[in-house]
Amino acid sequence: MTMTRFSPSLVRFFVWNLIFPAGIALSGWLIPAGWAGEPSAPLHGFGVADSIGQVEVGVAYYLPRGRIPLPDWRERVEYHMKRAQSFHHREFGKQSKLTYRILEDPFVASASRDEMPKDDVDQFFWHIVNEVWNSEKFTFSPEAFPIILVLSDVNFSPGYGDWTRECDGIGCPFSEPHTDCAGHVTETGEDRPGTRCGGARALIWPERHIGLALVTADGWRVPITGTDCVVYHEGVGHSLGLPHPEPLNDSVMGLAQYVHPIHKSWIDADQKEAMGWVKHEIDYTDLFSSFEVSHAPSRPGAQDTVTVTVKLPEHFAVQSIQLEYQTGLWLPFRSARFQGQEERDGFQYFTWTIGPVPIGQSIAYRARVATRGGQQEEFWNYYKVRGKE
Numbered sequence: 001m002t003m004t005r006f007s008p009s010l011v012r013f014f015v016w017n018l019i020f021p022a023g024i025a026l027s028g029w030l031i032p033a034g035w036a037g038e039p040s041a042p043l044h045g046f047g048v049a050d051s052i053g054q055v056e057v058g059v060a061y062y063l064p065r066g067r068i069p070l071p072d073w074r075e076r077v078e079y080h081m082k083r084a085q086s087f088h089h090r091e092f093g094k095q096s097k098l099t100y101r102i103l104e105d106p107f108v109a110s111a112s113r114d115e116m117p118k119d120d121v122d123q124f125f126w127h128i129v130n131e132v133w134n135s136e137k138f139t140f141s142p143e144a145f146p147i148i149l150v151l152s153d154v155n156f157s158p159g160y161g162d163w164t165r166e167c168d169g170i171g172c173p174f175s176e177p178h179t180d181c182a183g184h185v186t187e188t189g190e191d192r193p194g195t196r197c198g199g200a201r202a203l204i205w206p207e208r209h210i211g212l213a214l215v216t217a218d219g220w221r222v223p224i225t226g227t228d229c230v231v232y233h234e235g236v237g238h239s240l241g242l243p244h245p246e247p248l249n250d251s252v253m254g255l256a257q258y259v260h261p262i263h264k265s266w267i268d269a270d271q272k273e274a275m276g277w278v279k280h281e282i283d284y285t286d287l288f289s290s291f292e293v294s295h296a297p298s299r300p301g302a303q304d305t306v307t308v309t310v311k312l313p314e315h316f317a318v319q320s321i322q323l324e325y326q327t328g329l330w331l332p333f334r335s336a337r338f339q340g341q342e343e344r345d346g347f348q349y350f351t352w353t354i355g356p357v358p359i360g361q362s363i364a365y366r367a368r369v370a371t372r373g374g375q376q377e378e379f380w381n382y383y384k385v386r387g388k389e
């Protein structure tokens with residue numbers, strides 16, 4: 001379709017801002033099994049007439065000119081899109097089918113980071129989204145509602161480091177509008193994604209019959225608990241017109257990113273019913289919903305060995321399970337030390353340990369499981385050693 005550029009001022013009417021007060025790239029669309037021949041209910045976008053019985057998301061990994069792509073960028077993008085897809089299908093059932101296609105290669109921007117808008121987050125949003133949209137690298141099925149989702153390798157704020165998270169709690173030493181760029185850390189010392197200066201946002205454009213979304217690096221690049229919520233919140237939720245709930249709660253369209261991963265979240269029933277959703281029982285016993293991963297202590301010190309635990313109901317027959325971790329974005333993942341397995345009270349527990357690291361060091365880890373029934377699931381997470389404040 002022919003694309004035109006739009007004025008950044010329009011974003012103030014259409015855009016939804018995320019900021020609150022506190023596998024494999026395919027030539028086609030990735031379609032989950034079990035949908036063939038299943039009729040769709042007449043779902044529509046929130047507040048618009050466009051059908052969302054079929055939703056197609058075109059995903060671009062956006063790289064400023066001159067920047068080197070992350071070596072495992074595709075795995076990170078694929079992980080978040082699988083999580084978003086599983087959540088969407090659990091919440092809407094067969095009434096809305098979500099598929100996605102990731103561009104085969106990084107989308108290399110026409111501008112370097114220094115040449116991008118620095119003073120207005122709306123201009124920053126439109127600069128990136130318009131460039132991807134106008135490239136016409138995505139085509140969509142006529143019967144599907146299209147969404148273009150940009151996962152950026154850059155934040156609006158130049159002073160926010162999303163691996164070291166050096167600005168959390170203290171702000172950043174930059175002039176307006178970058179003086180308050182702190183990341184979010186919970187009272188228990190756990191990191192959550194996002195920064196007040198990140199720039200992640202999205203909109204539904206009724207006249208153009210499309211959703212447009214940008215998730216900046218702070219919202220997805222490092223796998224902090226809640227990044228999957230950010231990707232769905234912007235890349236699917238707001239792009240289908242869903243607003244923040246009133247009153248604000250811990251649903252995926254509310255504050256979920258600060259509280260829990262997406263498999264523990266939900267979309268409010270009244271919001272879905274406003275989209276034509278036919279209420280039905282939601283299955284929270286599938287592998288996606290049941291796969292629990294945690295680490296302890298939640299606020300590790302420089303002398304602490306961290307234990308990572310996977311918890312699964314006993315009825316899942318595990319064929320293989322592994323835990324890997326990395327100590328930097330550019331470093332490979334490596335296997336953690338397996339400690340053992342036990343069963344109690346209807347659950348099976350698998351544990352690994354990661355040795356002590358210095359103050360200021362960050363660790364990312366990922367747990368992957370495959371069952372004898374052919375199901376697969378994974379969960380990524382992160383922690384930083386801040387010492388004993």
